[in-house]
Amino acid sequence: MTGADILRAFKRDGRIVVVGASLAGLRAAEALRDEGFTGSLTMIGDELGEPYDRPPLSKQVLTGWVPADGTKLPRRRDIDAEWLLGVPASGLDLATDHVRLADGREVPFDRVLIATGVRARPWFVESEAALDGVFVVRTREHAEGLQRALAAGPSRVLVIGAGFTGSEIASICRERNIPVTVAELAPGPLVGALGAMIGEIAADMQRAHGVDLRCGVKVTRLEGDEQGRFRRAHFDDGTTIDADVAVVALGGIRNTEWLRDSGLAVGVWGIACDTGCRALDLNGLITDNIFVAGDVARCPNPIYEYRLISLEHWANAVEQAEVAAHNMVSGQADRWPHLSIPLFWSIQFGVNIKSVGVPTFADEVVVVQGSVTDRRFVAAYGYRGRVTAAVSFNNAKWLDHYRQLIETAAPFPPPCPTPDQPADMKPVPVDFPGPTLLAQGATVVVTGHDPSERRVTSVQRHR
Amino acid sequence: MATTKTPDTLLRILDYSTRADPYPLYAELRETPVALQGDGSYVISTYRELTDILHNPHLSSDVRNLSHPVEAFERSGTPAFINLDPPEHDRLRRMAMRHFGPPHTPGLVAGLEPDLTATVGSLIDDFVGKEQIDIVDDFAYPFPVTVICHLLGVPREDEPRFHLWVNAIIDSIDYNPKTDPKEKLTNGQQATTDLREFLGGLVEQRHGRPGDDLLSRLANDDGPDGRMTDDEIVATANLLLIAGHETTVNLIANGMLTLLRHPQVLRRLRDEPGLVVRLVEELLRYEPPVHIIPWRASYSDITVADTTIPKGSRIILMPASGSRDPNRFHDPDRFDPDRRDNQHLGFGSGIHLCFGGPLARRETQIALNELVRRLDRPRLVADPPPYRRSPVLRGPIHLHIEQGDG
Amino acid sequence: MRIVVDLSRCEGYAQCAFLAPDAFRMHGEEALMYDPNPDDARRDQVLRAAAACPVQAILVDRLEGRDVLAERSKS
Ligand SMILES: Cc1cc2nc3c(=O)[nH]c(=O)nc-3n(C[C@H](O)[C@H](O)[C@H](O)COP(=O)(O)OP(=O)(O)OC[C@H]3O[C@@H](n4cnc5c(N)ncnc54)[C@H](O)[C@@H]3O)c2cc1C
Ligand code: HEM
Ligand code: SF4
Numbered sequence: 001m002t003g004a005d006i007l008r009a010f011k012r013d014g015r016i017v018v019v020g021a022s023l024a025g026l027r028a029a030e031a032l033r034d035e036g037f038t039g040s041l042t043m044i045g046d047e048l049g050e051p052y053d054r055p056p057l058s059k060q061v062l063t064g065w066v067p068a069d070g071t072k073l074p075r076r077r078d079i080d081a082e083w084l085l086g087v088p089a090s091g092l093d094l095a096t097d098h099v100r101l102a103d104g105r106e107v108p109f110d111r112v113l114i115a116t117g118v119r120a121r122p123w124f125v126e127s128e129a130a131l132d133g134v135f136v137v138r139t140r141e142h143a144e145g146l147q148r149a150l151a152a153g154p155s156r157v158l159v160i161g162a163g164f165t166g167s168e169i170a171s172i173c174r175e176r177n178i179p180v181t182v183a184e185l186a187p188g189p190l191v192g193a194l195g196a197m198i199g200e201i202a203a204d205m206q207r208a209h210g211v212d213l214r215c216g217v218k219v220t221r222l223e224g225d226e227q228g229r230f231r232r233a234h235f236d237d238g239t240t241i242d243a244d245v246a247v248v249a250l251g252g253i254r255n256t257e258w259l260r261d262s263g264l265a266v267g268v269w270g271i272a273c274d275t276g277c278r279a280l281d282l283n284g285l286i287t288d289n290i291f292v293a294g295d296v297a298r299c300p301n302p303i304y305e306y307r308l309i310s311l312e313h314w315a316n317a318v319e320q321a322e323v324a325a326h327n328m329v330s331g332q333a334d335r336w337p338h339l340s341i342p343l344f345w346s347i348q349f350g351v352n353i354k355s356v357g358v359p360t361f362a363d364e365v366v367v368v369q370g371s372v373t374d375r376r377f378v379a380a381y382g383y384r385g386r387v388t389a390a391v392s393f394n395n396a397k398w399l400d401h402y403r404q405l406i407e408t409a410a411p412f413p414p415p416c417p418t419p420d421q422p423a424d425m426k427p428v429p430v431d432f433p434g435p436t437l438l439a440q441g442a443t444v445v446v447t448g449h450d451p452s453e454r455r456v457t458s459v460q461r462h463r
Numbered sequence: 464m465a466t467t468k469t470p471d472t473l474l475r476i477l478d479y480s481t482r483a484d485p486y487p488l489y490a491e492l493r494e495t496p497v498a499l500q501g502d503g504s505y506v507i508s509t510y511r512e513l514t515d516i517l518h519n520p521h522l523s524s525d526v527r528n529l530s531h532p533v534e535a536f537e538r539s540g541t542p543a544f545i546n547l548d549p550p551e552h553d554r555l556r557r558m559a560m561r562h563f564g565p566p567h568t569p570g571l572v573a574g575l576e577p578d579l580t581a582t583v584g585s586l587i588d589d590f591v592g593k594e595q596i597d598i599v600d601d602f603a604y605p606f607p608v609t610v611i612c613h614l615l616g617v618p619r620e621d622e623p624r625f626h627l628w629v630n631a632i633i634d635s636i637d638y639n640p641k642t643d644p645k646e647k648l649t650n651g652q653q654a655t656t657d658l659r660e661f662l663g664g665l666v667e668q669r670h671g672r673p674g675d676d677l678l679s680r681l682a683n684d685d686g687p688d689g690r691m692t693d694d695e696i697v698a699t700a701n702l703l704l705i706a707g708h709e710t711t712v713n714l715i716a717n718g719m720l721t722l723l724r725h726p727q728v729l730r731r732l733r734d735e736p737g738l739v740v741r742l743v744e745e746l747l748r749y750e751p752p753v754h755i756i757p758w759r760a761s762y763s764d765i766t767v768a769d770t771t772i773p774k775g776s777r778i779i780l781m782p783a784s785g786s787r788d789p790n791r792f793h794d795p796d797r798f799d800p801d802r803r804d805n806q807h808l809g810f811g812s813g814i815h816l817c818f819g820g821p822l823a824r825r826e827t828q829i830a831l832n833e834l835v836r837r838l839d840r841p842r843l844v845a846d847p848p849p850y851r852r853s854p855v856l857r858g859p860i861h862l863h864i865e866q867g868d869g
Numbered sequence: 870m871r872i873v874v875d876l877s878r879c880e881g882y883a884q885c886a887f888l889a890p891d892a893f894r895m896h897g898e899e900a901l902m903y904d905p906n907p908d909d910a911r912r913d914q915v916l917r918a919a920a921a922c923p924v925q926a927i928l929v930d931r932l933e934g935r936d937v938l939a940e941r942s943k944s
Contacts, residue, residue: 053873053905060902070906074871074930315877343877350897352881369520371550376898378520394899397814397880400518416763418520419528419548449511557898565886566895572887573914737913740920806925816923821887824921 003331010110011329014039017099017107018081019089020115020255021045023053024294024317028113029079031325041081042107044099046088047139055314057143058165059347062172064151068144089116092262094281097289111289111328114259114271114279115321118252118295118312123160128222133230134246137165149245150176156243157181158233160219162189164346166249167202171348174209181212181241183219183233186433194359194391196431198379201372201393209349222246252312254296264290269310270298275337277324291328293320299338302456303406303446304361304388315343323451336451341403345396351375354396357389357406359430366413366427369420370395377422378402381430382412407446472498473506473779477639477854483847485754485854486796489784497770503531504777505770508784510791510808512768516759517813522778523548523762524815530775534648535638536758540659541694543702545815546758552814558688559699562680563614564821572821575610579826582609583833591837595844598719598862599712602834607711607826615700616676617665624661625704628654633709636757637855655701662697677703707819713752713851713858714823715830718743720862721750721798722835723843728800733835739828742800746827747786747809749798754783755855756811782808783857839867870912871930872919874903878926885918885927893918 001009016032018025021043029041045051053071060066084101091100092112099107120136123129133154135146150157150173157173159166162184173180186192188199189206206213214235221234234240256266264287265272265280271292272280277299279290292299294317298308323338330336346353359365362381370377370393378398381389386409390402405414413427448454475481476488489508492498496509507513516522525548526536536546544555561567586606590596604626612622635651662678669682681696691699722729732738759778764771772778786807787795793804810817817823834841844863851860872892874885881899885892892907892915907915919927 055876056905060904063902065902066904066906070904072871072906074873074928075932076928077931313877315875318875345876345879347876347896347900347902350900352897352900354877369549374550376550376553394881394897396899398518398520399880401515401520404515416521416765419523419525419762420520420550565883565890566897569886569890569894573890737916740917744920804925806923810923812923816882820923821884821921824888824917828917 007329007331010039011035011037012039014110015042015108016040016111016113016328017042017044017109018113018115019044019092019099020117020294020296021047021083021085022051022115022117022294023073023314024115024117024321025113026051026073026079026321027076027318028115028293028321028325028328029081030076031322032329033077033079035326035329037329039110041079042084042109043079043081044084044087044089044101044107046086048086052140054138057140058137058168059172061140061143062147062150062169063175064147068140068147071140088258090258092259092264092290094263094287094290109289111291113291113293113321113324113328114296115292115294115317116255116258116296117317118254120248121250121253123222123246123248123250125222128224129248130228131222131224131230131246132228133244134222134248136248137169138252146245146247150178154178154244156241157245157247158183158219158241158243159247159249160233161249161251162186162202162206162213162215163192163249163251164190164344164348166247167206168346168348169247169249170206170211171209174211174349179210179212181214181243182206183217183235184213184215185218187215189213189215191433192360194355195362195365195381197365197428198391201375205349205351205375252295254310256296267298269308270296272298272308275300275302275339276327276335277320277338278327291324293317293324301358302339303341303409304358307361309342309358311342311344313342313344316340326451334452337454337456339446339454339456341406341446343403351393352396353391353393354399355389355391356399356403357381357387359389359391360432361388362430364412364427365430366425367422368414368425369398369418369422371422380405380412380414382427385412386410387412387414473500477637479850479852479854482850482852482854482857485783485857486787489781489787492781492784493788496768497772499770500779502777504779505772506779506781507767508781509768510785510788513780513782513785513808514812516765516767516778516780517808517811517815519765519767521761521763521765523760524552524758526758526760528760528762528775529777531777533758533777534640535636537652539652539656541692541698543698545702545706548762549814554688555691555695555699556814556818558686558691559681559703559818561684561686562677563818567686572825575822576825576829578613579610579829580833582606583829587833587837592867594865594867596838596864596866598834598864599716599859600861603712603715603719603830603862606715606830607823608708610822610826611704611707614677615703616669616674616678621661625658628658628661629705629708630654632658632705633853633856637755637853658704659697659701662700663693666693666696666700703819706817707823709853709856709858710752711823711826713856714743714746714827716859716862717750717752718746718827718831719834719841719864720843720848720859721746722831723841723864724846725798728798729835729841731800732831736832736836738800739832741802741805743824743827743831744805744807744809745798745800745802748792748802748805748807749786751783751786751807751809752856752858753809753811754781754857756780756782757855782811838864841866870909870915871906872903872915873905873928874901875926875928876901878924879922880924882923884921884923887918888921889914889918 090102120138156179159182189202191199218236223232254270273292327335376394387405492508498506631650631654638648669679673683810820848859893903
């Protein structure tokens with residue numbers, strides 16, 4: 001049999017198993033069927049019920065408009081799958097090509113897609129996390145609980161962590177006219193993702209909406225009453241605050257524990273893979289039949305010097321799922337690379353915040369369009385003289401232009417004026433709290449428009 | 464290198480003799496996505512380049528940024544937001560939108576539905592038994608103008624004057640100093656002045672007397688951006704009238720024409736009224752009213768498809784060509800009302816995306832549904848029908864049909 | 870009926886909020902909040918909204934309320 005015959009036979013009656021039945025898993029399954037895969041398809045997921053969408057959980061659901069169980073994902077097509085729900089996968093055996101389930105069942109596969117995503121990072125003291133009134137938000141059950149607590153009219157909500165999710169929750173509290181305190185270790189909200197300059201703007205925005213924002217502080221202890229209800233939080237500067245709801249929004253933990261002994265390249269940042277979404281093993285060898293997609297994947301991007309990038313972005317989950325699915329049923333020559341530029345959005349305080357590219361991959365940032373005081377602007381990020389990211393506040397219609405600047409390694413700061421350019425357009429250091437990325441490397445540009453023709457070409461470096 | 468000099472394709476498109484079927488010329492144009500013309504302007508005709516440039520912040524809609532003024536654009540008075548750039552454009556559009564759509568007035572267009580249906584119904588009542596009908600004069604023309612006048616608060620009895628002004632203005636948009644009589648331009652300029660003066664009078668009356676119509680709301684409401692000046696209100700009202708007029712007429716007329724050319728689709732639409740939603744999108748791609756967006760300028764040097772367009776150049780966009788680009792649309796010259804992948808350019812794109820799109824869509828959807836439901840075996844009298852002069856806003860000037868046993 | 874909006878594509882054109890105001894609401898000038906599970910009675914409006922989105926960001930369920938999990942569930 002030739003390679004093509006084998007592939008055809010596999011597409012006809014092979015076995016594909018998808019672990020993690022959420023956004024990436026579902027979209028991959030649909031894409032597999034679109035690609036003509038007619039073999040058996042098994043969806044393994046530890047959550048009960050149909051795949052649902054998470055972004056509304058910290059937005060429409062918390063306002064009380066949309067019920068928590070009302071975000072089930074629409075289907076693009078029938079996937080004719082066997083669903084094994086409510087039991088987590090507990091292991092992956094590369095030698096025998098089996099997924100092990102926690103109840104002891106074994107599911108054989110020819111190819112497997114890992115899409116187990118992320119879970120919320122819990123409060124670090126278990127007994128305090130268990131207090132009534134302490135929440136995280138990742139699942140629909142979490143959102144349902146928190147929405148009920150907000151509807152009860154708490155005297156104050158404490159949000160621990162001012163990343164995107166924490167800021168969105170604070171925004172909803174203000175919309176519902178609930179007093180809210182936000183505690184953030186960094187000097188401002190969103191600083192970890194977007195840097196100090198945007199952090200300052202976000203801080204002003206929160207305060208203008210009546211958020212009691214406390215930056216540069218650490219919550220050290222959550223205190224409960226005799227009934228086990230959360231009542232008070234203690235900060236590292238000795239102060240306290242009384243509240244009856246605390247939302248822990250300290251980011252996520254990748255769901256990779258079940259792969260610890262699998263021999264795959266698994267770590268806190270997820271499972272390393274190549275641009276074709278094929279998993280790497282511990283030795284850095286590319287596996288043939290193990291694919292990864294979504295929040296749990298760690299994928300190199302040539303635009304960012306081939307660094308492995310982990311993203312918790314909706315669009316990334318969808319795109320990787322499609323690339324992974326395509327490559328699972330395609331021969332070597334027809335495979336697609338996942339070269340998309342990351343895209344993200346967040347809705348808070350009536351502002352649509354969007355970003356394109358990797359803002360943390362930058363040394364400078366400059367407001368290129370609009371007005372910061374009006375909270376309508378675009379800021380571009382640059383790394384060593386080329387554009388690597390952009391962020392817009394209520395100015396999303398321009399963002400696609402910046403995507404092109406990133407793809408073409410356009411010079412930073414963008415030299416040409418626009419009609420709405422701010423008077424004082426001076427780049428400032430981005431100022432991320434963590435280590436900055438200072439390695440040198442090749443600069444590439446992305447060519448082609450379709451998934452099948454997108455490739456990178458190396459170009460001469462600017463400057 | 465994408466630029467070559469292909470001056471004559473555009474000239475042939477502008478020539479009236481090609482009005483009935485400009486699409487083969489668009490295909491010719493697309494061979495050079497960014498085509499430098501003899502007069503230094505650039506014509507952009509391919510889908511990707513059009514969407515790119517419509518999202519390019521270095522592009523200006525303000526004709527004052529052209530290094531060589533274009534006579535056809537010369538108008539006195541405050542420009543309306545269609546010909547302004549951010550932040551002014553955004554501010555004025557936002558202030559107008561407060562009274563027309565979301566977030567401040569979200570239900571207006573959806574709530575107009577009973578009115579639209581009633582207006583359409585009464586127009587059709589007038590010709591339902593007749594054997595010969597002109598879809599343009601008897602239907603497509605009076606319908607949108609009644610709607611927009613009603614929205615703005617223009618008295619019914621003034622509508623006829625409106626028609627004359629609007630006609631003269633639209634007729635002058637594509638004024639070409641080499642081939643057209645100067646009159647065409649001066650008539651347009653005069654009509655602009657008269658229309659503005661008339662609208663100014665209406666605005667004055669509205670001050671202190673807040674009513675439900677758009678003019679009163681604009682004249683009396685203080686939103687977060689403050690209040691528009693009277694000049695700004697007049698410019699905005701003027702824009703809504705003109706932009707929402709001939710365009711919708713043409714979409715309805717092009718729609719009926721296309722249906723009559725595809726009788727099986729017409730029959731399907733009668734049995735399956737829900738089809739109209741995708742069908743109207745397909746019309747906006749396949750036979751759109753706006754063929755050319757003529758008033759863009761490069762605010763600074765712009766690179767499109769490897770061509771650098773120098774600052775101050777005139778850029779002519781060909782959205783109707785982009786919507787037929789085979790590199791974007793499968794089988795683009797086929798009218799396919801079931802088309803799913805249909806991100807057409809019928810309403811433009813980017814910050815100047817049509818302000819009235821939702822209204823125009825509902826008007827056309829209701830119009831076509833009712834026409835096919837109530838006309839009795841309609842047939843085209845002449846194919847192609849006679850066209851209006853304008854290559855910019857393209858559509859039949861009359862669409863004669865026969866129905867019944869006639 | 871189920872829908873999802875790809876908000877990374879959405880550019881805030883509000884066309885959906887015009888045509889199906891009960892299901893799509895603008896939160897401020899540009900941010901869209903929508904009901905992922907609007908009432909079936911709004912189906913016509915939602916389909917109009919989805920067709921009108923200039924960036925085709927609105928995905929409407931194509932299985933129309935079938936019990937998709939019951940397909941071949943063994944668990
Ligand atoms: C509250 C909230 C708001 C968000 N807002 C935005 C936003 O505004 N913009 C944006 O771009 N993104 C946002 N996101 C992120 C976005 O939702 C994620 O990127 C997306 O859900 C990733 O999909 P996924 O399928 O990769 O992972 P997940 O959705 O995390 O799915 C993984 C699934 O695998 C299951 N699983 C885990 N381990 C196992 C196991 N061992 N066995 C079986 N199943 C397992 C999990 O229970 C889960 O069902 C938000 C996320 C949350 C939680
Ligand atoms: C089928 C009918 C219509 C079509 C095809 C159409 C098409 C267009 C196009 C292509 C543009 C973009 C122009 C540019 O980029 O410079 C536009 C802008 C505009 N249209 Fe429409 N239009 C229609 C109906 C309407 C209606 C009914 C109204 C008014 C209620 C209207 C009001 C406007 C306004 C105000 C603008 C300027 C928007 C801006 O600059 O921000 N249009 N239209
Ligand atoms: S119409 Fe499309 S782009 Fe506009 S707000 Fe709705 S979803 Fe977003």
